[in-house]
Amino acid sequence: MNKSQQNASIAVIQFMTKPLTSFLSILFLVASIAVANSPDRAAIASAHPMATQAGQEIFEQGGNAFDAAVAIAAALAVVEPQSSGLGGGAFFLLHVAESGRQVFVDAREVAPAAATADMYLQENGDPIPRASVIGPLAAGIPGQPAGLAHLAQKYGRLPLAESLAPAIRYAEQGIVANVRMLAGLRFRRKTYDRWPAFGKVFYPDGEIPEPGAVIKQPDLMNTLKRLAADGFDGFYRGETARLLVDGSRASGGIWSRDDLAGYRIVEREPVAGEINGVRIISAPPPSSGGITLINMLNILQGFDFATMDSATRKHLTIEAMRRAFRDRAEYLGDPDFVTVPVERLVSPLYAAGQRASIRLDKATSSDALPGIGPAGKGDQTTHFSVIDSEGNRVAGTMSINLWYGSGFMAPGTGVIFNNEMDDFSIKPGVLNSYDLVGTAVNSIEPGKRPLSSMTPTFLESDRGVAILGTPGGSRIITMVLQAAMAWMNGADANEMVSLKRFHHQFYPDVVVYEEGALTAEEQQGLQQRGHQLKKSPRAYGNMNVVTWDAESGKVDAATDPRGISEGRVY
Numbered sequence: 001m002n003k004s005q006q007n008a009s010i011a012v013i014q015f016m017t018k019p020l021t022s023f024l025s026i027l028f029l030v031a032s033i034a035v036a037n038s039p040d041r042a043a044i045a046s047a048h049p050m051a052t053q054a055g056q057e058i059f060e061q062g063g064n065a066f067d068a069a070v071a072i073a074a075a076l077a078v079v080e081p082q083s084s085g086l087g088g089g090a091f092f093l094l095h096v097a098e099s100g101r102q103v104f105v106d107a108r109e110v111a112p113a114a115a116t117a118d119m120y121l122q123e124n125g126d127p128i129p130r131a132s133v134i135g136p137l138a139a140g141i142p143g144q145p146a147g148l149a150h151l152a153q154k155y156g157r158l159p160l161a162e163s164l165a166p167a168i169r170y171a172e173q174g175i176v177a178n179v180r181m182l183a184g185l186r187f188r189r190k191t192y193d194r195w196p197a198f199g200k201v202f203y204p205d206g207e208i209p210e211p212g213a214v215i216k217q218p219d220l221m222n223t224l225k226r227l228a229a230d231g232f233d234g235f236y237r238g239e240t241a242r243l244l245v246d247g248s249r250a251s252g253g254i255w256s257r258d259d260l261a262g263y264r265i266v267e268r269e270p271v272a273g274e275i276n277g278v279r280i281i282s283a284p285p286p287s288s289g290g291i292t293l294i295n296m297l298n299i300l301q302g303f304d305f306a307t308m309d310s311a312t313r314k315h316l317t318i319e320a321m322r323r324a325f326r327d328r329a330e331y332l333g334d335p336d337f338v339t340v341p342v343e344r345l346v347s348p349l350y351a352a353g354q355r356a357s358i359r360l361d362k363a364t365s366s367d368a369l370p371g372i373g374p375a376g377k378g379d380q381t382t383h384f385s386v387i388d389s390e391g392n393r394v395a396g397t398m399s400i401n402l403w404y405g406s407g408f409m410a411p412g413t414g415v416i417f418n419n420e421m422d423d424f425s426i427k428p429g430v431l432n433s434y435d436l437v438g439t440a441v442n443s444i445e446p447g448k449r450p451l452s453s454m455t456p457t458f459l460e461s462d463r464g465v466a467i468l469g470t471p472g473g474s475r476i477i478t479m480v481l482q483a484a485m486a487w488m489n490g491a492d493a494n495e496m497v498s499l500k501r502f503h504h505q506f507y508p509d510v511v512v513y514e515e516g517a518l519t520a521e522e523q524q525g526l527q528q529r530g531h532q533l534k535k536s537p538r539a540y541g542n543m544n545v546v547t548w549d550a551e552s553g554k555v556d557a558a559t560d561p562r563g564i565s566e567g568r569v570y
């Protein structure tokens with residue numbers, strides 16, 4: 001072949017490769033969209049095996065991830081009554097495979113119309129002890145039943161009644177008391193007999209039941225049946241509404257029929273960020289979770305972790321937590337009532353400014369940051385993650401706040417009232433149950449949603465997808481942060497839920513850590529920088545993760561080893 005022939009053939013090759021490359025890339029794109037939309041398998045990770053079972057049943061009946069989410073959430077209301085329920089609220093982060101749409105269903109509780117900013121304060125301005133956590137006055141108007149009706153109607157394939165059927169069966173047949181339920185009952189022991197309807201179900205002989213005792217919930221079964229029959233109206237109007245309002249009022253609560261009939265879920269745009277090719281899609285206000293998570297990740301992405309020792313990495317992570325939680329207290333509240341500077345708080349430029357104040361060799365005292373005045377724990381609340389074979393996803397976090405919520409049950413309903421009103425700032429500078437401080441942006445107003453830390457989240461990248469979340473009050477956000485960073489570094493679902501955790505939330509100016517979360521060397525490195533360390537008396541959190549690996553197609557589900565459940569792939 002002479003030179004010109006060679007050149008000619010090269011030209012032909014070049015000519016051919018161009019369209020060939022774009023053809024190949026189109027093929028690849030189609031393939032990756034096909035992979036991205038359809039894992040061909042379904043998976044569930046929830047806090048209770050019977051809730052996971054309920055979701056599986058719904059898959060077997062032809063339901064999609066949204067139907068399964070309804071079944072799982074309703075089942076958890078029965079089998080994990082200490083953590084969430086019809087008397088509480090929920091956030092559902094959805095990915096609709098067919099359209100690629102991502103939406104956040106906000107079924108958070110709202111303050112009743114008769115609520116006032118100072119309703120938990122004495123005349124002299126001091127807080128009334130425990131008023132925002134105990135009894136019906138501590139309860140916001142529930143959102144979870146409306147959330148379930150909405151999911152079924154707008155996104156599900158099956159009728160609401162079919163997806164509620166497993167929960168109804170569980171309430172009727174009874175559930176076996178497990179260690180976590182009983183720990184919650186010990187926590188509630190002091191107040192259980194103040195509201196006999198609650199005591200009748202959970203302390204049947206006036207005592208905490210023995211492990212293995214069967215607990216039946218006939219009133220809850222009937223409430224679920226009315227929801228199944230009439231959807232929204234079956235809870236927020238008619239018999240259930242009457243029982244809830246009468247029960248509340250007879251015991252010092254302030255709910256009205258109009259509060260219930262007027263409850264509305266809100267579909268919101270999730271907050272999103274991108275760090276090194278990983279998209280983070282998470283909870284917008286009235287949750288503080290997504291903004292605080294993305295803010296921390298943005299601060300951290302400016303540091304070259306690969307060149308640093310682990311004490312320095314943890315120091316920087318704590319400094320990012322400190323700064324993001326400071327802003328949480330200053331800026332975050334219900335966006336329908338206050339202006340939240342979402343774009344600014346999730347912007348990398350804003351994080352660069354925060355990063356500039358971080359020293360490698362020294363902890364910043366929280367008092368040294370621009371002040372808002374002085375500012376968690378646990379595994380009440382519950383999170384589940386689910387994906388179906390078509391690629392629809394739900395990350396759902398649901399809560400009645402503290403164990404068994406406010407401890408109050410309206411007679412005849414089986415519904416445990418939340419104590420989510422405690423997530424408001426009842427007075428600037430007064431700490432809530434998670435030691436969080438707040439400001440006027442999160443003060444009580446009729447119809448307003450209390451600021452939450454619940455952080456149902458999707459992570460998406462070339463690697464695939466992770467669906468995650470956990471209970472844990474203010475610690476939710478730092479748990480999701482650490483699991484997200486682990487996934488970005490190649491961790492699988494099991495490693496994400498098993499990670500030992502540490503936490504800082506601006507105030508108190510202390511790093512709380514689980515046994516094993518900080519090596520002796522890391523503790524020394526942190527203390528030398530001026531961090532105050534406090535070992536958590538017990539492990540915390542109950543994370544549930546589903547992942548889907550785009551390349552291998554493998555779907556994985558893992559539940560927290562601190563809990564009692566296990567993930568399932570179908």
Ligand code: DON
Pocket residue numbers: 377378379380381399400401402420423451452453454470471472473474476
């Ligand atoms: O919405 C919130 O942030 C809290 N009510 C969540 C409570 C919680 O996670 C309890 N678990 N420890």
